[in-house]
Amino acid sequence: MSKPKVFIDGQEGTTGLQIHERLAGREDIELLVIAPDKRKDLTERKKLINAADLVFLCLPDAAAVEAVGLIENSRTRVIDASTAHRTAPGWVYGFPELYKKPEEVIGTARFVANPGCHATGFLASAAPLVSMRILPRDYPLTCCSLTGYSGGGKKMIAQYESKEKGEELCSPRVYGTTLKHKHLPEMQKISGLDNPPVFTPVVDDYYKGMATTIYIHNRYLVGQPTAKELSLILMAYYAGQPLVSVAPYMEEPAYLAANALAGTDKLELTVSGHEGQSIITARFDNLGKGASGAAVQNMNLMLGFEETRGLAL
Ligand SMILES: NC(=O)C1=CN([C@@H]2O[C@H](COP(=O)(O)OP(=O)(O)OC[C@H]3O[C@@H](n4cnc5c(N)ncnc54)[C@H](OP(=O)(O)O)[C@@H]3O)[C@@H](O)[C@H]2O)C=CC1
Numbered sequence: 001m002s003k004p005k006v007f008i009d010g011q012e013g014t015t016g017l018q019i020h021e022r023l024a025g026r027e028d029i030e031l032l033v034i035a036p037d038k039r040k041d042l043t044e045r046k047k048l049i050n051a052a053d054l055v056f057l058c059l060p061d062a063a064a065v066e067a068v069g070l071i072e073n074s075r076t077r078v079i080d081a082s083t084a085h086r087t088a089p090g091w092v093y094g095f096p097e098l099y100k101k102p103e104e105v106i107g108t109a110r111f112v113a114n115p116g117c118h119a120t121g122f123l124a125s126a127a128p129l130v131s132m133r134i135l136p137r138d139y140p141l142t143c144c145s146l147t148g149y150s151g152g153g154k155k156m157i158a159q160y161e162s163k164e165k166g167e168e169l170c171s172p173r174v175y176g177t178t179l180k181h182k183h184l185p186e187m188q189k190i191s192g193l194d195n196p197p198v199f200t201p202v203v204d205d206y207y208k209g210m211a212t213t214i215y216i217h218n219r220y221l222v223g224q225p226t227a228k229e230l231s232l233i234l235m236a237y238y239a240g241q242p243l244v245s246v247a248p249y250m251e252e253p254a255y256l257a258a259n260a261l262a263g264t265d266k267l268e269l270t271v272s273g274h275e276g277q278s279i280i281t282a283r284f285d286n287l288g289k290g291a292s293g294a295a296v297q298n299m300n301l302m303l304g305f306e307e308t309r310g311l312a313l
């Protein structure tokens with residue numbers, strides 16, 4: 001049988017390069033590569049998109065929509081890393097751990113939208129708690145998410161790595177202050193909450209790594225679990241998952257470094273707090289489980305390979 005042909009549209013961007021890195025050594029797929037000087041040539045991209053069995057779109061939103069419009073066959077399957085299709089009809093949301101049988105949902109899908117990085121951290125803790133009916137749908141969640149500057153792609157990387165970098169880039173910067181961050185629609189839809197969280201992301205002066213925290217008053221949860229009980233509930237939910245896990249509950253104070261899982265494709269949840277209040281922090285790499293690692297995990301499911309093949313565990 002011939003190997004599936006895979007094309008990365010946007011191969012020279014931050015996400016595209018990272019996907020390429022994970023696929024370059026693989027012998028179970030044939031990677032179609034565009035000539036560097038043609039990477040924005042519509043005719044050449046159209047040719048490769050239609051020659052591929054599966055295409056990764058690692059492009060700005062508008063270019064991703066345009067790329068889907070270039071498909072002229074009923075065979076090419078798509079994983080879109082951009083925000084363009086995450087709540088669009090006809091697209092499957094590519095967060096395997098949230099499905100009982102991801103091989104049936106993602107594995108058979110033609111169009112898969114890869115989750116946003118902040119949304120990944122938020123959904124890892126909020127979505128299971130809503131689906132298990134512990135977190136009421138009308139709970140007014142708040143969320144704060146720390147990210148390294150590679151989350152902003154090539155332009156932001158260049159700003160942070162410039163010799164003329166201003167003082168303000170040397171400290172954490174709160175953004176999304178209009179409370180309309182582009183990940184809010186997927187955070188609300190996929191979690192099943194009635195309302196989007198009040199959400200502020202924070203970008204800081206380090207390359208990669210995320211810590212996304214949600215804040216909970218335990219007495220408003222069904223069954224009023226303590227922080228320690230919440231930790232056990234989530235541990236049971238993610239039992240056996242190769243990429244998502246829950247750290248043992250700790251009573252002692254701790255520093256949760258946002259770059260603790262940088263360089264891996266894993267995500268770890270830590271539940272902290274006491275009887276009355278809990279915080280749940282998801283730590284992962286914005287370029288790993290927050291983007292390229294998740295995209296390759298989805299590709300593995302779609303092409304029938306072992307879910308974690310080529311990923312950093
Ligand atoms: N960085 C991250 O952590 C994450 C990013 N994403 C999403 O993934 C997508 C890619 O982001 P990221 O890799 O960070 O962005 P980058 O800016 O690093 O890369 C985007 C790439 O797309 C290329 N490009 C732009 N327009 C076109 C076009 N019309 N045709 C072909 N190529 C084009 C750019 O070219 P050029 O090199 O000339 O600029 C660049 O190489 C975005 O939608 C982003 O929101 C998702 C999750 C996390």
Ligand SMILES: CC(=O)N[C@@H](CCC(=O)OP(=O)(O)O)C(=O)O
Pocket residue numbers: 081082083115116117118147148149150151152156182183201203290
């Ligand atoms: C630091 C920074 O700017 N990060 C980006 C998120 C990157 C990402 O996951 O966004 P999409 O996949 O939805 O484009 C932001 O908050 O807009």
